[in-house]
Amino acid sequence: MIKGIIFDLDGVIVSTDKYHYAAWKQLADRENIFFDEQINNRLRGVSRRESLNIILERASKEYSEAEINEMLEYKNQIYRKSLVNITPKDILPGVKELLNYLTINCIKKAIGSSSKNTMLILERIGLSDCFDVIVDGTMISHTKPDPEVFLKAQKGLNLANTECLVVEDAVAGVEASHNANIKAVAVGDAALHGVGDYNFSNVLEIKNIL
Numbered sequence: 001m002i003k004g005i006i007f008d009l010d011g012v013i014v015s016t017d018k019y020h021y022a023a024w025k026q027l028a029d030r031e032n033i034f035f036d037e038q039i040n041n042r043l044r045g046v047s048r049r050e051s052l053n054i055i056l057e058r059a060s061k062e063y064s065e066a067e068i069n070e071m072l073e074y075k076n077q078i079y080r081k082s083l084v085n086i087t088p089k090d091i092l093p094g095v096k097e098l099l100n101y102l103t104i105n106c107i108k109k110a111i112g113s114s115s116k117n118t119m120l121i122l123e124r125i126g127l128s129d130c131f132d133v134i135v136d137g138t139m140i141s142h143t144k145p146d147p148e149v150f151l152k153a154q155k156g157l158n159l160a161n162t163e164c165l166v167v168e169d170a171v172a173g174v175e176a177s178h179n180a181n182i183k184a185v186a187v188g189d190a191a192l193h194g195v196g197d198y199n200f201s202n203v204l205e206i207k208n209i210l
């Protein structure tokens with residue numbers, strides 16, 4: 001029986017993925033590195049540093065550690081500026097209704113995100129008090145598909161792996177969930193790839209499997 005749901009943030013609760021893409025695109029253009037939406041799909045769920053490593057696969061020069069840090073900071077500044085535009089209206093369809101349903105039915109809720117901007121985003125969309133447990137990019141050493149973020153969330157919820165469900169939009173995130181031995185509901189890009197134990201177009205469909 002499912003007693004807790006661990007939500008990924010970006011691409012599940014709110015569509016910040018378009019802002020990540022726009023910021024990375026601006027950096028890639030500045031550096032004359034080819035970058036498109038297809039490559040961007042590989043950045044879903046992985047840390048900022050690992051995302052840059054993927055973009056730099058197409059770079060024609062080697063970058064120093066100082067240059068890499070400057071690029072990470074440049075991208076994050078652009079991204080954080082765009083987060084100012086986010087409001088509760090940006091919460092993805094079905095999410096609020098599902099969260100209310102879980103609260104009414106005493107099913108615990110957690111966030112398991114790779115983002116170091118998680119708290120800022122949750123505050124912008126008015127959901128910072130909505131979760132029993134929040135594990136974000138500031139609290140982990142290994143990025144998805146490593147299971148660390150979900151294992152920490154599961155521990156915080158004080159539930160067995162079989163009592164939890166992860167909701168993810170990233171292929172790397174579904175892999176992380178499986179590496180933690182937790183079943184995954186895939187939405188968005190991960191659902192298009194059919195990698196989840198369940199592949200849904202709207203998170204509200206989760207009600208049917210509880």
Ligand code: B16
Binds near residue numbers: 009020044116117
């Ligand atoms: P930040 P999630 C992830 O969030 C994003 O999907 C990924 O594109 C991003 O690189 C990562 O957070 C780190 O974000 O730069 O804000 O620390 O999907 O795990 O909620």
Ligand code: MG
Binds near residue numbers: 009
């Ligand atoms: Mg995501």
